Amino acid sequence: MEVDVAATTLGVGGDVSSPSSLSLLCGLSALLVLLWAVFRAAETCWLRPRRLSRALRAQGLGGTAYRFPAGDLADNGWLNEEARSKPMPPCHDIVPRVAPHLLNIVKEHGNVCITWFGPVLRMVIAEPKLVREILSDKSGHFEKFTNKRLGKLIALGLASYDGEKWAMHRRILNPAFHLEKLKSMLPAFSTCCTELISSWESKLAGSDGSHEIDIWEDFQNLTGDVISRTSFGSSFMEGRRIFQLQAEQAERIIKAFQYMYIPGYLFFPTENNKRMKQINREIEGLLRGIIEKRERAMENDGLSSGNDLLGLMLQSNKESGTSRMRMSTEDVIEECKLFYFAGMETTSVLLTWTLVVLGMHPEWQDRAREEVLSVFGKDKPNFDGLGRLKTVTMILYEVLRLYPPAVTLNRKTSRQMQIGGITYPAGVLLELPIIMVHHNPDVWGKDVLEFKPERFAEGISKATKDQPVFFPFGWGPRICIGQNFAMLEAKMALSMILQRFEFQLSPSYTHAPYTVITLHPQHGAQIILKSL
Numbered sequence: 106m107e108v109d110v111a112a113t114t115l116g117v118g119g120d121v122s123s124p125s126s127l128s129l130l131c132g133l134s135a136l137l138v139l140l141w142a143v144f145r146a147a148e149t150c151w152l153r154p155r156r157l158s159r160a161l162r163a164q165g166l167g168g169t170a171y172r173f174p175a176g177d178l179a180d181n182g183w184l185n186e187e188a189r190s191k192p193m194p195p196c197h198d199i200v201p202r203v204a205p206h207l208l209n210i211v212k213e214h215g216n217v218c219i220t221w222f223g224p225v226l227r228m229v230i231a232e233p234k235l236v237r238e239i240l241s242d243k244s245g246h247f248e249k250f251t252n253k254r255l256g257k258l259i260a261l262g263l264a265s266y267d268g269e270k271w272a273m274h275r276r277i278l279n280p281a282f283h284l285e286k287l288k289s290m291l292p293a294f295s296t297c298c299t300e301l302i303s304s305w306e307s308k309l310a311g312s313d314g315s316h317e318i319d320i321w322e323d324f325q326n327l328t329g330d331v332i333s334r335t336s337f338g339s340s341f342m343e344g345r346r347i348f349q350l351q352a353e354q355a356e357r358i359i360k361a362f363q364y365m366y367i368p369g370y371l372f373f374p375t376e377n378n379k380r381m382k383q384i385n386r387e388i389e390g391l392l393r394g395i396i397e398k399r400e401r402a403m404e405n406d407g408l409s410s411g412n413d414l415l416g417l418m419l420q421s422n423k424e425s426g427t428s429r430m431r432m433s434t435e436d437v438i439e440e441c442k443l444f445y446f447a448g449m450e451t452t453s454v455l456l457t458w459t460l461v462v463l464g465m466h467p468e469w470q471d472r473a474r475e476e477v478l479s480v481f482g483k484d485k486p487n488f489d490g491l492g493r494l495k496t497v498t499m500i501l502y503e504v505l506r507l508y509p510p511a512v513t514l515n516r517k518t519s520r521q522m523q524i525g526g527i528t529y530p531a532g533v534l535l536e537l538p539i540i541m542v543h544h545n546p547d548v549w550g551k552d553v554l555e556f557k558p559e560r561f562a563e564g565i566s567k568a569t570k571d572q573p574v575f576f577p578f579g580w581g582p583r584i585c586i587g588q589n590f591a592m593l594e595a596k597m598a599l600s601m602i603l604q605r606f607e608f609q610l611s612p613s614y615t616h617a618p619y620t621v622i623t624l625h626p627q628h629g630a631q632i633i634l635k636s637l
């Protein structure tokens with residue numbers, strides 16, 4: 106009998122179901138997968154970045170890897186123990202502390218340069234005009250870059266989509282943020298602020314007339330409550346639970362973030378990874394419950410969708426035409442998750458720095474209070490009055506300039522394109538350090554590091570020498586959808602505080618801004634409150 110040795114060895118033409126052939130097939134497949142994985146890793150981490158780097162360097166661009174201060178990157182982003190323990194004077198020159206890595210690179214290589222985050226190549230673009238050009242995105246060819254797996258654990262939604270999906274979501278969400286709709290949410294804002302004020306008043310009642318308070322935590326609770334009430338109306342208690350879970354999730358994400366350049370890291374069965382997935386499941390379950398309950402009420406009982414963000418979003422979705430032009434329940438869940446992530450911490454950061462800065466500059470605190478009392482007296486602030494607060498608006502803008510909650514923004518080139526005379530291949534990640542643009546003396550003047558709300562006396566467009574380069578809420582088509590919401594909330598809270606209290610920084614306060622996704626006060630924000 107003749108045996109086809111080659112066919113048998115390879116399992117071709119032989120009995121493929123025999124154990125040895127099967128294991129050979131499995132072995133071959135595993136080898137192919139391994140080869141593919143090695144190729145992908147080499148392509149992503151080595152070949153592609155090097156190709157991009159060569160193309161950019163050939164045009165005269167310089168750069169180096171991020172040089173962090175030596176030491177751990179463990180629990181707070183970029184600062185090591187030594188840098189962390191050093192208090193900084195209460196000045197507003199915070200870039201060396203919050204973005205030393207970017208400052209070093211830009212100092213050495215100029216406002217447009219190459220850098221590396223692990224194996225990932227990024228372009229740092231700190232040139233104000235170019236940042237504006239990129240955010241304006243006239244060509245429509247810039248994309249966001251989001252780690253979709255990590256994003257899913259936080260929130261995907263509007264902020265991470267591109268192209269048609271983004272346009273559809275933005276169109277559906279826009280009506281919920283119109284000023285008229287925000288006006289109807291004002292009672293929710295003032296209810297939450299009243300709760301905060303009452304808790305401060307009761308602390309003061311048991312004291313000798315002044316009391317130290319850490320506003321950082323209080324403002325996070327306030328803005329979390331505002332999002333819960335304005336998003337979910339009567340279901341806001343479930344909203345509160347979501348907000349607690351989201352807060353824990355944010356901390357865990359930060360822990361995971363430092364390992365994210367390891368391929369497949371989120372699949373490792375670490376304690377942190379497992380808990381993040383568990384939290385995400387619980388949040389999604391709660392949100393699905395709230396959404397389905399609301400949809401049932403709208404369909405079966407003919408109830409109106411309500412004037413909260415969820416109701417307005419569902420209503421707008423319903424009116425959006427065919428199902429292809431509508432969001433699915435999963436999409437709505439992601440958008441609700443995003444409201445917390447995009448809207449809670451950013452606004453609490455703004456309020457915190459505002460009180461800290463007004464503690465450093467009591468003359469502006471007095472001016473703001475005078476204005477608030479002249480518009481509202483001791484009455485509850487109303488929508489029209491909040492729109493007339495000029496000094497308060499100037500103060501909030503100046504705080505957003507010096508302490509932008511989102512320190513850097515990012516984009517990706519979706520195809521080859523020219524920016525500032527340089528040709529960028531497709532797929533280049535662009536890091537836009539907003540904080541450096543906001544602290545650039547060439548556009549803001551020599552007094553750039555001083556707190557001078559008067560630079561906004563004639564609005565944003567006149568605050569800088571040339572075109573506006575004020576980007577706390579981004580710019581262009583992807584400008585923050587919640588900016589009016591946030592400004593209204595901040596004005597309401599600040600007005601109610603100024604009506605009742607005066608405050609100064611506590612001696613126990615250490616000025617230590619640092620970035621953990623947004624710009625936090627590292628050691629809290631302790632102020633001393635006195636009743637007026």
Ligand code: HEM
Nearest residue numbers: 263264447448451452455510577578579583585586587591
């Ligand atoms: C002081 C408070 C806030 C600040 C500083 C802020 C900042 C920003 C910035 C800088 C962007 C643009 C990101 C980019 O271009 O890459 C953005 C987008 C966004 N923000 Fe805000 N935000 C604030 C409050 C809010 C609130 C209260 C909400 C919702 C309740 C919100 C929801 C969003 C959403 C959904 C986007 C994505 C928009 C899009 O991509 O089309 N933000 N925000």
